[in-house]
Amino acid sequence: MTQPDDIDEVPLGPRPTPRRTSKLAIVGAGAVGSTMAYAALMRGAARTVALYDINKAKVEAEALDLGHGIQFMPMAEVVGSDDIAVCADADIVMFTAGAKQKPGQTRIDLAEATISLVRKVLPAVTEVAPNAVYVMVTNPVDVVTYASLKISGLPPTQLFGSGTVLDSSRLRYLIAQHARVAVQNVHAYIAGEHGDSELPLWSSASIGAVPLLEWQGSNGSSPMTAAVREDIAREVVESAYRIIEGKGATNYAVALAGSRIIEAVLKDEQRILPISSLLDDYYGISDVCLSVPTIVGSSGVGDRLAVPMSVDELAGLRASADAVRAVARQFGF
DSSP, X not given: OXXXXXXXXXXXXXXXXXXXXXXXXXXXXXXXXXXXXXXXXXXXXXXXXXXXXXXXXXXXXXXXXXXXXXXXXXXXXXXXXXXXXXXXXXXXXXXXXXXXXXXXXXXXXXXXXXXXXHHHHHHHHHHXXXXXXXXXXXXXXXXXXXXXXXXXXXXXXXXXXXXXHHHHHHHHHHHHHHHTSOGGGEEOOEEBOSSTTOEEOGGGOEETTEEXXXXXXXXXXXXXXXXXXXXXXHHHHHHHHHHHHHHSOOOHHHHHHHHHHHHHHHTTOOEEEOOEEEOSSBTTBOSSEEEOOEEEETTEEXXXXXXXXXXXXXXXXXXXXXXXXXXXXXXXX
């Protein structure tokens, strides 16, 4: 007769391996960082969201507040700490910490304070999360991204900037408003610096399947004339300054833009996004971080797309590269 103890001898077969979960770490629990955590949680982008900030009370309060809402979101864990170890083994790190931009202050004015902060914090983060993909969100993002590559020694595929993902969203929003169509039907990119020298790539833009430069108007809208395009381009550049003047910071749209980047990496989407990365002979432009349409996946930066450009657009991109490179040189990079 089989004894009860013999049950222990019955082979159970291999145990199922635990499902690998994704971890998002956000450096900086200010307006942008905390809102990005909220947006990522609402979209179910990561299973664990870790917030790091030097302000212990602030970061713990943000994590607790977010955690209380998990019942109403896709399941996730939220942690917050002033200990850099909270970022350990992250799959992706969004670096949002930096000096706050004041009304009337340019992004370049922020460079010195932000680069100093990156020198202090980034090496410690890379030590606990060496395999993460790093996305610099702090302004001026192109200069900060270039400096971060030099400071960290990470491969240029593993670290990049959020670039003009948000600017391109602003551009598409304004085009959609003028054309009276859904913004999801507009395809257009801002390239170059995330700042005053950025430029819209009009020659490759489209509304639905119609090239934007051939848009004659529909649904009561008017053609996309040179004057209309100029107004839209100016509004894209100036809108951030107006938001900062009115409410002190931009946080909602940049957080949603960041969430799209997070998903592209964690879900290996191979999504085309205008991120800022180290260019190497892109239309003859090298040794500078600028935004161009780029394939983004789990390994970070993939191929840059050789988007058709007009002579003026190519000249504008090269001028933008010169402007960003000159600022980087001012800070010894």
